[in-house]
Amino acid sequence: MLNIPQKGTWVGRGSMLMSLVRKITTFGIVPKSSSLSLESYCQVNDNDRVYSKNRAIDSFIKVGDFDSALQVFDETPLYDVVSYNLIISGYRRCGLLKESFGFYNEMVSRGIRESESTFSSVLGVCSDAGFYAQGIQVHCRVVLMGFGLNLFVGSSLINLYMQMGQENLGLEMFDELPERNLETWNLVLRGLCEVGRVEKLLELYFRMKWDGVQCNGVTFSYLIRGCCCFTNGGSFEEEGRQLHCDAIKLGWVEINVFVANALVDLYSACENLNDARKAFEDIPLKDVISWNSMVWVFANNGLLVDSIKVFSGMQFWGNRPSIRSLVGLLNFASGTRNIGFGKQIHSYAMKMGFDSGSAHIQSALISMYGKCGDIERSVAIYENAEGRTLECCNSLMTSLMHCGCIGDVVEMFGLMVDEGIGIDEVTLSTSLKALSVSALTSLASLKMVHCYAVKLGLESDLAVSCSLIDAYSKCGRIDHSRMVFEQLQTPSTICFTSIINGYAQNGMGSEALKFFQAMIHKSLKPDKVTFLCALAGCNHSGLVKEGKILFDSMKTSYGICPDRQHYSCMVDLLGRAGLLYEAEKLLIKAKGNEDTMMWSSFLRSCRVHKNEKMGRRAAKVLMELEPENPAICLQVSNFYSEVGEFSTSMEIRELAMARKVTREIGHSLIETSNHSSYTVAGNFLHDDFAMFDELDIESQDSEDDIDIDFFDIPSWKSERGGKVLVNVDSFGAVGDGVADDTQAFQKAWDTACSTPKAVLLVPQDRRYLVNATKFQGPCAEKLVIQIDGTIVAPDEPKNWNPKFARQWLEFSKLEGALFQGHGVIDGSGSKWWAASCKKNKTNPCKGAPTALTIDSSTAIKVKGLTIQNSQQMNFIISRSDSVRITGVQVTCPGDSPNTDGIHITQSTNVVLQESRISTGDDCVSIVNASSNIKMKRIYCGPGHGISIGSLGKDNSIGIVTQVVLDTAVLKETTNGVRIKTWQGGSGYVQGVRFQNVKMIDVANPIIIDQFYCDSPKSCENQSSAVNISKIIYKNISGTTKSEKAMKFACSDSVPCSNIVLSNVNLEKKDGTVETYCNSAQGSGYGTIHPSADCLSTHDNKNIQPIIDHNHDIVHTEL
Template identity: 65%
Template structure:
């Protein structure tokens, strides 16, 4: 007889909370949901799930909580019941792609960063009484047997001998020690992130792990040994599970045929098998087959689960299976799943897509414990249905229920405001979103705000919303580009399109389709051809995206180049519905009516299919075709009914129009009355149908009906009513409608309305009234209107009015096309006016030319500028204008404030400095254009500030060491100012520094270009000193020194999308010169491109200084052939003589490098040369990858402390070294860690 083993096994499970801002720790989710999961799945006899605890991600500070959880777990276990207790701890390894069973824990705590409670031990024993840090404790669980069970079940799992030296190892060591004292067992398992292995698979893995632990923990008895062997031999249940995993993988890869073949070979299957087949076929576009599997499942007596109903309802929803969806709903109720949250939400979604919002709301109200996802589902439905009152009503209810909104919630609310053009409500919502922090953290919310202001026609608000986005994606750029395009700013849109690519955002299909659609709308074939060329270069052309090809077909068609449309269509390999529709609309636009009708027949015969666009285009063609007949209209109507598009608004309105043009207005009315919902377009179509058939009274009745329904007529609706009155001779009624346009409907009559009324009054003989009305028309009418009145005068033989009409008509005719050209020129001139006119309202223009400026580049214009400044500075709402196309020679000048409110400095021309150093004004030795003591001033324009610095550079001691070392002027200085904006200007060839911001607060620099030759000495691009809250954005800088230099007294500096090269990179410093004190804090560089610069991201300080640099973050930086990509140098010495060795130094701490990549020309890609007495500390590197084409790269460290996690290349391990001077190459690291995987090299378990 073998020894009596335990009757059962109790497994207590723990995980960890999220750590240091990580969005989610999978172990927290797994442990929190484990009990519910295993209860549904069921556990084998003899296995019990004990406590499920989520621990703080901390070491010593959380030790008491760890032991408390263990003691509570023991107290809940009956010691007399002969139960085996196992402690299972789960941790996450963010770099892993498989599960890892940890064999042992080490008595050493060396935390790579502080834990959640701020503790950061280094080479410290976890339990001092256990001896030194070399002590190892191993688990007594049969991990090889556990591994075999798990592998038999298809899991990718391995055994690891290193649990790290962080919190995971700390907890595991204590647990092993505790388990040994109590006669228990302990095991630690690392899991990957959910992004590597999904949550459902990880939940199944942990459930299988529990079963494997139970099987191996009871192996001491004979009966238990038999049961262990049964675990090693896969059971029928395990075979089903294994096959299900294979089917799931095949479906996800799109191989449905192989999945079905495997399914047919399976002897048994379960509800999970069918769930995968249903959802997989639905996801891959085979809804009929998906529903077939559901019916087969029911017929075989396999009962549905909540996942089954959720999947099949999703199929019905996507495929439009309304009747089938209702049948499934009946079964949901009969089986008692109606109150299940996931099934109920699927039903809500189904009925919302069917347009039955009242049913959806009723089902929603019946759901218990509604979560945020269900609320968002309802919000999305109401948004898509255009039910804005209900949308905001649901949002109010959601807040009353205590449910906090997320980014998706705000996206639906913003979209609702966009659809309803609710600008004021949108702005209120924007304020709340900013307050809640969603603009900065959620790019989708930020993009939705841009779309909102675009839809509401608020260009300025849209631009500001775009500029507020922290990390734009392609959608962000597309949104702002279309805002400009929709507002007629084509050049701005194209400029943004180029800028998007400059920042390495590759145009998407939507980018090209949008521009091609713009070319179609404006009939701008030159733009279309340029985009076509770009499409071909980008690989989206022939054989590429069907959407791009269709947009090309449509563009050439709208531009009346039907040959090109047909050519592109012919080059498309497989004819699709989208490409056929594009060619149909192009043929219609170009007047090839019979070809449209013929193509409709071909699409039906060849099985390409039809949709609402096909049907409405064909009906429009029939409406104007000589072949049109009632029979052909009815034939297309039958196709619409058979294809399910009879209720589509576009198709129905086209049917109404087609029947009316055939003279069968009764059929038009039948189509109108059968529509499930009516909008303005429907009423407008039937009103025009009545007007075309001389039934003006019916049109008036319909106008009243739509008003009673709460619908507001538009210009087209009113034109239809007036046209009906004209054809019916209803003068009184037409006059009332015309007079009511502005009063009742806030519609300004256009030339078509005036023309219709003039024609009606003229036909009625009311010629004087028609003449008076015509003189009120836009531009006093046109030739068509005067000619119409003249014809009426002839009919009614009114010579007096006829002569006046004839004279006016002659004058109008003489203007001819020339007037049209004049109007077009005037319209173009509007866009040439600088942007201040649209952004700041009415202004007083102060033009330097008006004060005697010559602008010839030779005459001294300094005095004229000073006079103009005196006026502009003291005039409210003034614009100080430097006109375009002129060169102004200006000597050193101080433009001093304070000035009155809302001053704009508009630089469109070029300001040139004197080029001779010997003639420089001695009163201004270090400045040229100095703007000081200003508040709320905007500098903008497309002009240039040219420092003419070549002779200054030649006289520099850095160019020629025999020259004396002396300072030179700064080209453009803003000093002692606040709330300043600088936009769009170019600064070049400065005598020394190009642009200095000194002693300022709240300065924003946007889209400024700075340039000077790469060998021009000391020509820093933008230099910031003693200033706070400065933002640099979208700037392109290439000079002979630092692109951006940040020195003492600065705080709150944000740089975004900076292009740098040539130059010395982005620098903080130099600081601490001549034993001075320096303070620089809160500096962020986000998104930059550095090309062929002599330094990359640099912090430089002199020996002997004091103070600090702290709170610096460099992220999302791409480098190309950059020397010294990452460098901290506390031994900086820019002096012809050797610098003295001093002990004090400026402290450098809290510096982060995140997502830095590219190529370098230096062997030492990262250099941290720090002071021995004031070491650099808290340096963090993550996702850094620097390469050198001609050899290895390495990191140099001296007295630098920090750590790297994620991918860091070259290795940053020397940051943790206690050696003062150490260099670690990639080869060294690989030799030391040859037996470990890449994920193990940087063990980021939490």
């Protein structure tokens, strides 16, 4: 008799009952002879429990209750591969990709064998999350487990490699699959579409047709979108039209909105707006993508009315505008410089909530305001953005470039590198453009950016390559430009134009024409810019015949109508050659009666070739066109002076002075043998002069014969609020190196300090003897100290004013001042050195003056100066905040005593970069009460290295925190990176990082010395000491002269702690090296040579945060 369970026994066990029913239906009726009983079926085994558990997990996941699914999973320790597959896919569905992959790791560690569903899910997680390294590891397990040829797993692998940008590997795996379904084909098509491999995309399409694979709407969508791309061979409009026909034949255009939207994008990309409009109108049921695509198409092609109509129609039919629509409208505002319309779209974006959460909208807003000239608003949007994305940074860079903030573009590039935001082809191209127009671009800076491009694999990008060609050529290194060009596999018209322009600007017209011919032979069509560059090359080289042929071929051979610039170039070419009649005829033909540039060029040619009649006509036209242009006034005045009409010449001069016009200063930069020569034309400074990295200077085509008496006044200010020049010569400075110019400098300082936007100028090619002087503020805004000449100190210590025993040139209480120029501050220190007790122990030990001191100041910049032969310390920054030193050179003999290069004391937020220091003492010394000091790209040698200290002398308190040295070369120095403290002191040194340092024959590369004693007498042993902790040495390599390459001589009473060594490799050319430790605690990571096992280890948890900790230096002037 059957033993039936009592009522209530099955409550909550419905799934087990169903399992029992399935077993019965599977095995059939139990024979009477069988010994099995119903009781045996009612005994639930582990498989039943797992099955029931999986059903419950699946049910919870399907209804979106993933927490309950996890709870069911954790209730019992019974799992199988299905259990894990469900949780892995559940995590992926919730967007928790890291957790999903972690669950997979747990599954493998438990020894549960993967199924094809496991691999498909996990590979999908790796593709979605960008876990590419982990994806490759999973691929290895796929092969190991024998799933390599499985269709679904293979499809997931193809998708992974396509997402990684390794489309060749994806194609290889695709070809190895024994069978393929339509989804697999579409995966490959999508990958090729995204990377722009149009030829391969079309080749695959023909393979599909050959294999009889029936395409669907997704297939045609990828194929048609792929044809939107452009290559050097042009567009793929014809191929796209053929695909359009195929899609119509198969009926996909009418029923698949994705295909219709792709057609809209295709025809708009090919600038065929009529077909794009027709494709849009033929869509039976337009979705939001259709509407937004058409808004974007019309806006980006300048059809504002059509764009607004579609925009309004979209909302009328209940479709919400997307980010793409708003970006298109903002791009229209940018292109037309219509800031009013842009503000309206901005307001709408704020109303719809798009302004804060979308990087695309923020980027478009930054670009719109920048292109419309409101750079302050662009910066404000950037600073208020939730995250510093690469797209927003690039938009700000291009906006700064458009507004002429060249230095800010370069600084932005450095910021993006330092903060790890990332760099792409737009970043590199914009940075190179900024460097190419900067007044002080160096070859080293161009090479640095070029190296970044190579490192990132972007050197073959056409935009980056063209920018490199342009930048190198403008720096005078056309050989580098040619090298970049020759590395391009398929140079485009723009690339040829860049190299042609490079040769043209460097006066190599014949070479420019050779590249022009090579371009024609490659069947590339030149455009207006190409012809202009080639004509400029003919002009610079005097190739009249070639220039005429080139100019005539524009219209006859290529159907290009010359514009004003082409005519201007030809007028100048003919005029320089003395063909004045042809030049004037061409000028009139070009309808150049309103073109000042052409008439100015023509007048210059008339003056050169002594044609008074034609010159008079040109002068008359110029004065009618632009009587307020200072260059025109000067040119016409000089012309009348040359023909003997002095009264007319003076009238024009007086008229110009009455109107208070001034000439804009010009400049040129020539770099030879790694030295830059900066030359300034003219004798007056314009609003934008002398800010090097911050303000751009545009060269004017000025006269060679500058009349200095034109505005012969010592300082001058325009009604427009321009710079005020304060020339020390105008205050009685002689500048012969013999006469005492101290009073003249002091008078000039008083005037400059009290005048807003003043430029205190020390002219070049002069030597000014100046005694010890204090230049004290506070001063008016935007003061510039422009040192182009040489300032020398008296060389006799006996005659030194005892009132200034420790100072020579001291500047104090300044805010926002800029020190710059290519001048020299020479301390004439040889007699001071000879009188030092370190040179001769019989001499008394006493202090000597410092060449340059900046004290109690804020937001100071020092650029390009040379400080040499100081009496003692060369450059002191004292009690100051936010000081930036760039491109400074400090030079003293290696045996000059106490001549620290740059000494920082009681100062915060100091940046020292791209400087070269050679001294007889510390290249850089950082002492008490200093913090947030960053040094980058420093060359030191000879000298005593980079030092923190000495600290704690005479039982004093010494505190130094947050110091970074990044990228430095120390050559033949006594010490490398050093921390030195006296015994008996107190305080602390912490948060110091020395990284990316190259040592070349350094005596003590890495040293901490808490027993420092720089005294003729021996120092007394004392127990207290400055606490040294959290010191990082990272990526330090090179050669040492001593066996003890690393010395950590720490106090027995206050040991050094948290010393971190990471990738340190120091060798001795003729022997072994070792590390010395005394009371030092720390750890090493990576390669450490010599071994630092002598460091007593402690809990690494205290060290790890130090490695990741990176304090930003704040500059109030920014």
